[in-house]
Amino acid sequence: METLSYHHKVPQRAAGSKRMAIVGVVASGNLEVLVERVLPDTHCELDIKTAAEGFGAVWERVVADFVELRSPGGLRLSVNDGGARPDTVALRLAQAVRLIEELEP
Amino acid sequence: MSTAPIAKRDAGDQRKAVSWYEASARERVRLFLDVHSFQEFIGPEKREISPHLRTFNLPEQFDDGMIVGRGLLEGRKVFIAAQEGRFMGGAFGEVHGAKLTGLLRAVRDAQSIPLVILLDTGGVRLQEANAGELAIAEIMRALIEARTAGAKVVGLIGGRAGCYGGGGLIAGCCSALAVSEQGRISVSGPEVIETNRGVEEFDSKDRALVWRTMGGKHRRLLGVADMFVDDTIESFRLAALHLIRRSSRFDTDVLESEQLRLSQRLQQFGLCTDAIDIWRAAGIGDAEAIPGMATDDFIALANTIREPRYDAR
Amino acid sequence: MTLDEILSSLFPHGHDVGKDHGLVRGSGALAGGGRIQVLGVVDRTPIGVDEALQLSDWVLDVIAQGGSDPILILVDSDSQRMSKREELLGLNEYLAHLAKAVIHADLQGHATVGLLFGHTAAGAFIATALAARTLVALPGAQPEVMDLPSMARVTKLSIETLQEKAKSTPIFAPGLENLAQTGAVFATWDEKRPLAQQLQGLLDEHRAHHDQRAALGKERDGRPKAADIQERVHELALQAQ
Numbered sequence: 048m049e050t051l052s053y054h055h056k057v058p059q060r061a062a063g064s065k066r067m068a069i070v071g072v073v074a075s076g077n078l079e080v081l082v083e084r085v086l087p088d089t090h091c092e093l094d095i096k097t098a099a100e101g102f103g104a105v106w107e108r109v110v111a112d113f114v115e116l117r118s119p120g121g122l123r124l125s126v127n128d129g130g131a132r133p134d135t136v137a138l139r140l141a142q143a144v145r146l147i148e149e150l151e152p
Numbered sequence: 153m154s155t156a157p158i159a160k161r162d163a164g165d166q167r168k169a170v171s172w173y174e175a176s177a178r179e180r181v182r183l184f185l186d187v188h189s190f191q192e193f194i195g196p197e198k199r200e201i202s203p204h205l206r207t208f209n210l211p212e213q214f215d216d217g218m219i220v221g222r223g224l225l226e227g228r229k230v231f232i233a234a235q236e237g238r239f240m241g242g243a244f245g246e247v248h249g250a251k252l253t254g255l256l257r258a259v260r261d262a263q264s265i266p267l268v269i270l271l272d273t274g275g276v277r278l279q280e281a282n283a284g285e286l287a288i289a290e291i292m293r294a295l296i297e298a299r300t301a302g303a304k305v306v307g308l309i310g311g312r313a314g315c316y317g318g319g320g321l322i323a324g325c326c327s328a329l330a331v332s333e334q335g336r337i338s339v340s341g342p343e344v345i346e347t348n349r350g351v352e353e354f355d356s357k358d359r360a361l362v363w364r365t366m367g368g369k370h371r372r373l374l375g376v377a378d379m380f381v382d383d384t385i386e387s388f389r390l391a392a393l394h395l396i397r398r399s400s401r402f403d404t405d406v407l408e409s410e411q412l413r414l415s416q417r418l419q420q421f422g423l424c425t426d427a428i429d430i431w432r433a434a435g436i437g438d439a440e441a442i443p444g445m446a447t448d449d450f451i452a453l454a455n456t457i458r459e460p461r462y463d464a465r
Numbered sequence: 466m467t468l469d470e471i472l473s474s475l476f477p478h479g480h481d482v483g484k485d486h487g488l489v490r491g492s493g494a495l496a497g498g499g500r501i502q503v504l505g506v507v508d509r510t511p512i513g514v515d516e517a518l519q520l521s522d523w524v525l526d527v528i529a530q531g532g533s534d535p536i537l538i539l540v541d542s543d544s545q546r547m548s549k550r551e552e553l554l555g556l557n558e559y560l561a562h563l564a565k566a567v568i569h570a571d572l573q574g575h576a577t578v579g580l581l582f583g584h585t586a587a588g589a590f591i592a593t594a595l596a597a598r599t600l601v602a603l604p605g606a607q608p609e610v611m612d613l614p615s616m617a618r619v620t621k622l623s624i625e626t627l628q629e630k631a632k633s634t635p636i637f638a639p640g641l642e643n644l645a646q647t648g649a650v651f652a653t654w655d656e657k658r659p660l661a662q663q664l665q666g667l668l669d670e671h672r673a674h675h676d677q678r679a680a681l682g683k684e685r686d687g688r689p690k691a692a693d694i695q696e697r698v699h700e701l702a703l704q705a706q
Contacts, residue, residue, distance in 0.1 A: 048206060048209055048211070067195075067197050069178070069196050069214070072176050072213070072236055072238045072239055073211050073212070073213040073239050074238040074239060077238070079196075079213055079214065081196050081197060081214055083197060096211065096212070097211070098209055098210065098211050125199075125214070127211050127212055127213055127214065128211060129211050152187075152188045191705060193697075193698050193701040193702055193705070194694065194697060194698060194701070200690070200694060203689060203690060204634065204636050204637075207630055207633070207634060208620070208622075208630070220698055220702075222702065222705050231702060246636070246688055246690055246691050246694075247690050247691075247694055249691070250679065250690065250691040250692075250694035250695045250698070251694055251695075251698050253679075253691075253695045253698075254694060254695040254696065254697065254698025254699040254702070255698050255699075255702055257695070257699045258698070258699050258702030258703050259702075261699075261703060262702075262703065276587075276610055276611075278610075278611060278616050278619060278620055278637065279620070279636075279637055280636050280637055281610035281611060281616070281636070281637040281638075282610060282635065282636055282637060282638075282643055282644060282647045282649065282687075283636050283637075283647060283682075283688050283691065284610070285587075285590065285591065285595070285610045285649070286595070286647055286648060286649050286678060286679075286682070286688070286691075287691070288591055289591050289595035289596070289649075289678075290676055290678060290679065290691075290695075292561075292564055292565075292568070292591070292596070293568055293596075293676050294676070296564075296565055296568045296569065296572070297568075297572070300569070300572055317587070317588065318588070318591055320556075320557030320560075320561075320588075321557055321560050321561045321564065321588065321591055321592065322561075323557060323561070324557045324558045324560065324561025324562065324565075325561050325564070325565060337555075337557055338552045338556075338557065339545050339551070339552065339556045339557050339560060339588045340545060340547045340551070340552060340556075340588075344547060344615075345547050345548065345549065345552070347615070347618070348547045349547055349548060353548060353549055354548075354549045365549060365552055365553050366552055370553075371555070374554075374555055375555075376555040376557065376558055402569075404525075404528055404529075404569070404573070407521075407525060407528075407562070407565060407566055407569060408525060410562055410565075411518070411521060411522060411525055411562070411566075414514075414518055414558060414559055414562060415518060417554060417555070418514060418515070418518065418554065421553075421554060422514075422554065424553070425549075425550075426553070427553060430553065465558075
């Protein structure tokens with residue numbers, strides 16, 4: 048198992064006020080992303096746990112692209128990866144942010 | 153849980169459109185209950201993961217594949233538990249099982265709040281086999297205590313993992329069960345029977361055989377399940393409402409009735425070698441047509457053969 | 466110990482336990498007075514629909530007779546019977562029904578004790594030994610959830626790898642020690658001492674109705690999380706009403 052952690056400073060906080068959201072399932076080719084609004088507005092953190100070792104460079108790039116695209120300020124995203132492809136990872140990260148940005152009921 | 157605001161009418165539409173089989177456990181819970189009524193106990197943010205999977209270099213899931221909580225069903229309080237069949241095959245591990253055991257003890261103590269269990273499991277999680285087996289035993293004990301206290305426990309089966317192994321025994325302890333075409337209920341799985349007894353005994357690759365033997369339609373006709381439903385959230389929701397509204401006791405009389413029911417089943421069908429023979433013996437003219445029958449036709453036919461019974465089990 | 470030796474040591478003043486097709490039934494006098502009802506599976510017999518139905522019938526007989534005779538469940542079984550016929554007929558219901566009957570008998574005042582003296586596995590284990598309120602074993606008993614070769618096949622790990630991992634955790638491998646450490650087996654009896662005394666001692670303890678196996682597993686460092694998670698969910702659910 049490999050754990051990877053990335054911190055980014057971002058220009059803008061993620062919209063909305065929800066404290067928590069979760070997407071995905073830990074299965075082969077899939078992953079779960081737990082997102083929590085627990086950081087200062089211009090900070091973002093991604094903590095990844097994966098059984099597929101040695102893909103640090105790929106994760107770094109996917110995360111960097113995601114952060115630049117979404118500016119997920121204030122969010123910690125925690126990932127349990129079941130061996131997903133980069134595009135699936137990108138999709139789930141985006142889904143997680145979309146979910147936490149949704150208006151409260 | 154995070155969801156977009158959903159009007160009641162939209163919720164109904166969504167329930168009818170979403171496949172139970174395709175949905176994740178979380179999606180099932182969200183759509184099954186009244187909109188925005190779900191409250192989770194020890195949710196994923198608590199990160200109560202399995203302490204054992206790391207021994208096998210296997211990834212964990214934050215809820216360990218078991219969601220427990222409470223919510224409303226047509227305004228009525230229910231407890232709910234849901235297994236994620238795609239995480240470790242929905243199998244019972246230490247934390248996964250303990251969540252359901254704790255919930256059942258609350259069901260026992262609260263007495264009048266029913267529990268709906270969304271079963272989706274291959275049985276015991278081998279990497280934690282002893283904990284999984286014990287969890288199942290503890291769940292069964294807690295379930296019977298809950299039913300003895302007068303509570304109702306309804307099982308819903310229609311997910312990818314089916315309801316196998318110890319899960320099948322838990323299902324057999326429920327007050328009532330609803331199953332879809334995709335649902336399967338069995339103790340030994342097809343591969344295990346084939347490995348132990350040979351392909352002549354059971355060809356695990358013969359999907360039609362697997363479904364005839366263990367699948368939802370056969371289970372409904374045999375009486376292992378009480379209701380057969382469509383593969384939608386809405387169908388399962390309506391079935392659960394129906395089953396919760398039925399009275400359900402658990403006492404010595406019920407066990408005596410069950411003893412009789414199970415004994416009669418052996419007398420009637422004990423020499424049958426295939427489900428087709430059982431269906432014919434049960435009075436179905438065109439038994440071969442059963443697997444291909446549409447849901448409504450099948451339910452109507454099943455009701456002429458065997459009305460769901462609520463005095464046994 | 467053979468079955469006869471076990472029965473003689475349990476019931477020095479005699480018993481009427483007989484065997485038929487791998488199942489046993491009868492009763493014996495207790496050291497402290499009264500009788501105990503005996504039933505079970507022996508000779509490593511698999512438990513299928515017929516066996517389960519017979520055993521549950523006997524349990525219901527004990528309940529029907531009233532009184533409060535405890536029930537001793539002797540276990541030396543195979544796993545559940547693995548066959549097309551069993552699953553075709555709904556084996557899950559037969560095994561569940563047996564477990565229900567045992568648990569119900571216990572809740573109705575017939576203390577249930579499981580005595581594992583041989584083998585048991587999987588579904589048979591759950592429906593018999595693990596359905597009893599208290600499970601004890603004799604040395605040499607071999608409980609398992611799944612045998613290692615099958616586990617190796619399913620997990621795609623070698624038997625050697627599994628054996629190596631099993632050295633550092635009791636959580637998955639077969640064996641009496643592991644099932645004791647995780648809380649399934651309450652105690653292993655001493656076969657050099659009269660079993661009658663040990664049985665009476667167990668019954669005299671008046672062990673509580675509530676399931677203590679998770680607490681035992683925590684105490685013995687076998688299952689570190691189950692008891693706490695059970696309790697926390699229980700509390701949260703009751704508060705939420």
